[in-house]
Amino acid sequence: MTRARKPKLAVWKFASCDGCQLSLLDCEDELLAIAGEVEIANFLEASRAVVKGPYDLSLVEGSITTPHDAKRIQQVRRASKTLVTIGACATAGGIQALRNFKDVQEFVSVVYAQPKYIDSLAKSTPIADHVFVDFELRGCPISKQQLLEVLSAFLYGRKPNTPASSVCLECKRRGTTCVMVAQGTACLGPVTQAGCGALCPAYNRGCYGCFGPMETPNTVSLAAWWQTELDASDLDLLRALRTFNAYAGPFRKESEAHDRKQ
Amino acid sequence: MPVQLLDWEALEEFFTALKRRGFTLIGPQLQDGAIVYDQLEKPEDLPLGWQDVQDKGSYRLHQRDDEAAFGYVVGPHSWKRFLHPPSLRLWRAKRSESGFDLQEEALKDPKYAFIGVRACELSAIEIQNKVFLGGSYTDPHYRARRQGAFIVAVNCTQAGGNCFCASMGTGPKVETGFDLALTEVLAPSRHYFTVEVGSEQGAELLKEIPHQEASQQEIATAQQLVATAAGQMGRELDNSGLKEILYASYDHPRWDEIAERCLSCGNCTMVCPTCFCTTVEDVTDLSGQEAERLRHWDSCFSIDFSYIHGGSVRASGKARYRQWLTHKLASWIDQFGSSGCVGCGRCITWCPVGIDITAEATAIRNSQAVTGVKTKGTRHVQADH
Structure with missing residues (x-):
């Protein structure tokens, strides 16, 4: 142009x-x-x-x-x-x-x-x-x-296509088997924003949350599942949530809840 | 055509015959701790001796004590990813002197032969046929892929922990929509399949491979195995009057309770073999000379999906889950003439927090019976998607 x-x-x-x-x-x-x-x-x-x-x-x-x-x-x-x-x-x-x-x-x-x-x-x-x-x-x-x-x-004056939905959508589109469901691996994918192309699950690792909270993150429910079904401790949750996006609102609040319980 | 019999040893010739006709075989195989659908070369690639154990939010593979090739139920994939691909370019445009030239994406018929399509999955394909090929606006990409496909169905001889096809009337026995339908039998000294022929194409193919007519005893054995599966369903769903109950439950407190657990991650919609929603995305290149329109699987659980002028019409998790379940089990009936659920249980297994559609529908039904919510005067959920 x-x-x-x-x-x-x-x-x-x-x-x-x-x-x-x-x-x-x-x-x-x-x-x-x-x-x-x-x-x-x-x-x-x-x-x-x-x-x-x-x-x-x-x-x-x-x-x-x-x-x-x-x-x-x-x-x-x-x-x-x-x-x-x-x-x-x-x-x-x-x-x-x-x-x-x-x-x-x-x-x-x-x-x-x-x-x-x-x-x-x-x-x-x-x-x-x-x-x-x-x-x-x-x-x-x-x-x-x-x-x-x-x-x-x-x-070109248009809105960028950077969906705020979960990593899970990218994971499923690429056909990766869910590491949490099939292997019991703790994964932040369901509460993390898409954008990486679901890189870690494709290599058999849980999502580390590099892209921060997705648009409607239900961290309380995911954390409860990690604790009851995957035997995660409050410390495990604290560490998972406190990485690159530790201070992003939803991750921060959830980690603080587990910090208090420790 | 009477029921035929194919020995395990003849399966290789069966695969070869399909390839000779130009088909790309897609079938079950082990990958990353699950049985997924991918390109298949030979019978040994099948998940011999493996089975899946499924529960709410859980899937594990276990070794069987036999060498069954189809001893599992259904995995994270469905045939949807081949007939209705997760991402597809619809067109490309190039800037020209007078404006731009549009180049539509060529229709692809990859000539797939699907090996091991279960009864619930055939029902799901039947539903997607209605969605994509019924009505005034049809999907040419789906049509090309569906028309070219050869379907080798397999009857389930055991059911999984999240299966409820018997409740939905979609299985475990395949009834129609296949070219050939196999039932796997592992007798003490013999591994064979009884074969039902469902199409001319199927009959023609069978001629090219060694087979024989099945005996009454062999047929009875196979039927017994399928009957056993029907009695093993891990879950059930009472469909009687369910549509009316759900339409009358717009304000049911259960939706709030589910929303506390639901992650709005969209996994249920991705794994569902009937969910068909997509979004389109227009992208331009850096030079502004080329643009393209891409179509991706989307989910009613994402905010953008229901975004219209002024915001998302389903802003809460409650509204999104209610929309999904009500569409699947109720308004789908008004829209397409059948339930949108085939009872495969994928949404239960692959929900990262184990939300069970059968349990939620039952909870709403049961509490309605107690409170006696009136149908009249309550708001109805629009049949949309």
């Missing part, structure tokens, strides 16, 4: 492992097509050359964990026409949100020789807690296909 000018794309990093940004570089076959459609204006993982803002589309990776980042995300928002958060850190606070359940100052005092140089917020929070987010792309890491879908949808 002919455009007056290519939209400017920026990729931003906050507290994260860079894995989701790398999903963009991972689009090896499509990278030239992306570069053909957008001007990659700010993407430090790919190039030191930075084009000044404002930007048409900002992809934001990572969570907010420091006062400095809390200010910086405001600048990013102001410089971005459309802001899309990518990955569990940006959409739910990430694995580093485990600290939200404890006193971060205690960790700081134990881990660092000079705690006074550490300026950390009490909680690791998703980007949407700080600024308006146009679209959230889930996953730890995000799926390359879904990222391409979001980019295509942005370029």
